[in-house]
Amino acid sequence: MYDDPIVPLFGPGPPGSRALKGLYRDLDLPDRGRAGPWIYANFVQTLDGRISLVNETTGIEGVAGSIADPRDWRLFQELASHADVLLSSGRYLRDLKAGTAQDILPLGGDADFLDLHAARRERGQRPQPDVLVISASLDFVVPQLLLDQGRGIHILTTADADPKRVRQREAEGATVHRLDSGERVSGQRIAHTLTSLGYRRAYCATGPWVFHTLVADDVLDTLFLTTRHRLVAGNGGTFVAGPVFEPPADLRLESLYLDQGSNVGQFYARYQVLSPEEE
């Protein structure tokens, strides 16, 4: 599955094709970002910008089989293998309970990912990253599997959060951090909470709303973006959703690879988010 090589098109490193496996596993990634921890995100999208599709029969939105790709999933896992903590959302935990999520939060236990567990051990990291869930509604259940894996589960919620649900999530084993004021959790508050908990590398595995929150508050450092050379049309989401960014958020391309190894080609791009003073 990972045998076909990929071709570097832009960025550091030697010219000529290289193996897909290890592309992101072997990177020496930062552990400090602009707002404390280094915060990085990853999406797979189609050429027409879809990260999700609404199933026309069930009405359920999710990462359709026409968007997901096993070679991209390998890179998703490689990026996750560097993380101290994963950022997740209330929506993701609802999908998980409904059986419509792509997978339980990494790292996967498949034989294909054993090298990533070994890489974590060599770096002195815990077997699995902890989890920080961003949610206003608290309308989900803390998955027992995550607790069985010995992971710290933190929930960051608003001042308006329902006290009964706060108690329920705490009883399920999570630590709930509730804002003093405000209806939305801000990116600054996410970064501040990560710092106070001692996390240095946070991987954003959420959808477009949490991503918007991080970019709007200038705390996101890096975006990894897979673009499949495929059109799907239909109804669905893009990787950022929310009010217009004023000013726009600009990014600088750091590396780009072409992968023709799947049934359809794809680009793997890495972008640095620019601070206003860098522009």
Ligand SMILES: NC(=O)c1ccc[n+]([C@@H]2O[C@H](COP(=O)([O-])OP(=O)(O)OC[C@H]3O[C@@H](n4cnc5c(N)ncnc54)[C@H](OP(=O)(O)O)[C@@H]3O)[C@@H](O)[C@H]2O)c1
């Ligand atoms: N292709 C890809 O790479 C990829 C990656 C990720 C997701 N997806 C897909 O994208 C689709 C859409 O995801 P989504 O719209 O659910 O996005 P999301 O950003 O993962 O989750 C949105 C939820 O996060 C919480 N939230 C977001 N911002 C918040 C804030 N500032 N303060 C408090 N809570 C906040 C809310 O939870 P509560 O409702 O609990 O308050 C909200 O409902 C899904 O189908 C997913 O599968 C695709």
